[in-house]
Amino acid sequence: MFTVACLVLSGDIMNKTLPSAQRPFLQTVADLMFSNPFDHEVSEIEALTGLSLGEGSTEHFYVLLKPKLESVMTTLAQQGVNGLSDLASSDDRHLYMAANLFLIYDRYIDDLDALIAQQIKEPERRLKVKFSKSAFQDLAQLGLDNTQSEKYFALFYQLRRAYLFINRELTGNAACIKRLRRDLWNNVFTSDALLYVNNLWSRMEDFSTLLLGETGTGKGAAAKAIGCSGLIPFDVESQTFKAKFTESFVAINLLEYPEGLLESELFGHTKGAFTGAISQYDGLFKRCNAHGALFLDEIGDINISIQIKLLKVLQERRFSPVGAHDICRFSGRVIAATNRNLNELREAGEFRHDFYYRLSSDVIELPTLRERLEQDPKELGLLIESLMERLTGQPSPAMASDVLEKLQRSIPPDYSWPGNVRELEQAVRRTVLGREYTGEYIPREKLPVWVESTMAGGLTANELLSAYCSSLYRKEGTYEKVAAITGLDRRTVKKHISAAL
Ligand SMILES: Nc1ncnc2c1ncn2[C@@H]1O[C@H](COP(=O)(O)OP(=O)(O)OP(=O)(O)O)[C@@H](O)[C@H]1O
Structure with missing residues (x-):
């Protein structure tokens, strides 16, 4: 339950109760206010509230609830309920508080969106939140003290960032992508x-x-x-949030660093710690702020000694820069990713079990594009629309449907999209440039094209390797097998295959 039970102000008269006719609706609002917005279909909200948003509506359910909620609040005010301190029971205060938080949040959604957009435009600037004064007045009027107002104002900002980032970064309508958005929100x-x-x-x-x-x-x-959606406390005096979400997400591709350099990239080093360390260097753990997250990409590709050092940070939250005796604390979250099979790596002794368990408070599996298209064939069009919007900076439905039509003509209907959404992005770009995209799958009759180019001397060594590795990858399915056949190491294989996408 909320902390409203402690909001009883001495000397206040708390003699009112919420009318029983309004309670079910207010209970629904309270349940929804703190539920996962990606968990609800509009039809479900309609059934719960008896309200109607209209068929096919994609509006957020807030839009549906707001008019009725405003009218309920007006009725309550006419009956003398104007703040938490007017209500006698903690249950009633809980419902009244949730309803009001809902309306206050809704009142500032446009301001919050503008603030988020401005921060993205000016990632390094600490922005003054001008509407905070009026929001704090609203929260005080509800009956919250300063500490609680700060907490809920920070929560509003966090809720809105999470909603926008999850929605914007991961578009799609297939059931598996809806589940992904729900899982990310819960995360x-x-x-x-x-x-x-x-x-x-x-x-x-x-x-x-x-x-x-x-x-x-x-x-x-x-x-x-996830990284951009952490809670960031608000500083009332300066009217600014205490950190910029644009600096809350620090990412590293662990494959990009040779072993020797990786440790110092992660943990930093002191001047003179090793030959070439000409000055002190702050590693990523130090640069990631307490409200953010460090993203360790390709976690399945690091050696045991780095795994042990990372395990120590996860367990003890402490680390030391290379060559230093000082102990630094890391307060952010850790997110790791891999496309390798960690169970196989664990069985082979290449990935430590304790490290795996410490890393996996939550495990989220990203669906392949194949799975998405199987679940909902309209997904391709929807994704192309969103990728085109990113490309052009505005909704471009006509261009998107043109690209969709061309792609549907040029790729086989059962094409498996081995490079997933990244490959689709490239396919869209290529199509926009007026070139045909036939997919990574090369139909038999087209196979000689690159073979011919090779014979005619039309390919560079890198292009040849990319084409060869990609064709092996299609057949074998894993980077490891391609590496074993070509005698290249896995990183090089991956680099050549990515270059071909
Ligand atoms: N559901 C989605 N909606 C919109 N864009 C997406 C979606 N999924 C991926 N993308 C886009 O596809 C591209 C590749 O995604 P991303 O780099 O996150 O993949 P990845 O799984 O981390 O790949 P890798 O394992 O190779 O590092 C990005 O530009 C990303 O924005």
């Missing part, structure tokens, strides 16, 4: 938002997350959505 707020609000919101650091899935399925996008 930020837990499945019990009241528990989160009352107990957990400043203790999420121990909830590390493992994102699994094929290349290009959106693991990086999902990690960014």
